[in-house]
Amino acid sequence: MLVLLLMILPFINCTIKWEISELPVVFGRDVKLICNTSALTVKSMNTTRRRTWFGGPDHKILSVDGVSFDPSKYLSEINDNGFSVTIKHFSIEDINHEYRCSYGFDEYSNSLSIDDNYExxxxxxxxxxxxxxxxxxxxxxxxxxxxxxxxxxxxxxxxxxxxxxxxxxxxxxxxxxxxxxxxxxxxxxxxxxxxxxxxxxxxxxxxxxxxxxxxxxxxxxxxxxKAPVDRTSTLMISLFILFVGAVFLGIVLLLLHLFFKCQNKSLDSENDIC
The missing domain is CATH 2.60.40.10 (Immunoglobulins)
Incomplete structure (x- = not known):
């Protein structure tokens, strides 16, 4: 009987649900979603059951078994109460989308809404x-x-x-x-x-x-x-203006040189005729 119970136990459904770890959320900072499950702890986690996060603006897989598919935006880890995904640099594009955590055959999906709990x-x-x-x-x-x-x-x-x-x-x-x-x-x-x-x-x-x-x-x-001035852009514009002015001055000097050279040739021709 005990052996049969141990064989069935991994397939017994457990209740899971994700929640925002800390309120209010602050735009521009990181926001963590924790997927809680009654059968999952750091020490007694059943490693044969896959842990997966889905969702976001693109409705894609965010992480599988702690491995993030986009580390610059999402980080996944195991917590005391389950497993989590951290949304980095939280923005308005991250809200009002479905996020789903799954643990084996158990899963929970909900829209990420923040009501008035944000800063x-x-x-x-x-x-x-x-x-x-x-x-x-x-x-x-x-x-x-x-x-x-x-x-x-x-x-x-x-x-x-x-x-x-x-x-x-x-x-x-x-x-x-x-x-x-x-x-x-x-x-x-x-x-x-x-x-x-x-x-x-x-x-x-x-x-x-x-x-x-x-x-x-x-x-x-x-x-x-006021907002900081981009001094690099200002310097580049000044250098560009100086460059254009130098090119224009060079063209003027070249034209003057050619003009006086032609004048000298004309005088030489007249002297040869005389």
Whole structure:
């Protein structure tokens, strides 16, 4: 009887289900899906049963028995509660697609939806900052693109908390928000000092500005921080313009040389005739 039970045991179905390992998911970071099974642990896993992940935007095989078919995008491993696939650099293209994990003849399939349990954080390429301090008035403008949830920001000057503010403008673009902060605040202590802007997006805190500014007292001085300029492209354009100018100058000099050479030949011909 015991021998018969041991022969049947590997074929008994078990309940499996994949879940997102950690919420909220953060766009741009890695997201792990764990396939849980009641009969699978790291120590007692039945190695004769194949572990497979399917799905994604292309509805393809992602991994088989821990071997990924696209390591740059998907990584597979065995976890304490089953086996998993990690989606690297999680993006909007990865959601709302079917993902299926199978363990032998058992499988579970579901669409990867994130509801409202996600975050998208600001980056240098998706923000613009502008601030001025004139005649005791501090003006701050912040633009953030493709963030979620709606952030809040706090402003400090000379290590003194000034205010916390929500965006003055909010526009939703698919899953994300484009937000603008535009605020003015009267500063009691004039002169120079440390200036900080701290923003919170979901569970993450960001120091957007941490610098030293002075009251310009009417001088036209703006502090701007924008997306980094591609200095390599600017240098290449400048070199190209210089090259074109040099070629043009060379052509002009060559034409002048040929012109004067022809003039000299004409004079020589006239002298021979005389």
């Amino acid at each position: 998208s954080n600001p980056t240098n390429q998706k923000q613009e900052l502008n601030y001025t301090l004139r005649y005791g008035t501090l003006n701050v403008y912040i633009l953030m693109k493709k963030v979620h949830p709606i952030p809040s920001c706090s402003i400090c000057f000379k290590d003194t908390y000034l205010l916390s503010t929500l965006p003055s403008k909010v526009k939703k673009d698919e899953l994300f928000y484009n937000v603008e902060f535009n605020t003015s605040h009267k500063v009691e202590h004039l002169g120079c000092g440390a200036f900080k802007v701290l923003c919170i997006v979901g569970s993450t805190k960001y120091i957007l500005i941490d610098t030293h500014i002075c009251d310009t007292q009417g001088n036209n001085t703006d502090y701007n921080i």
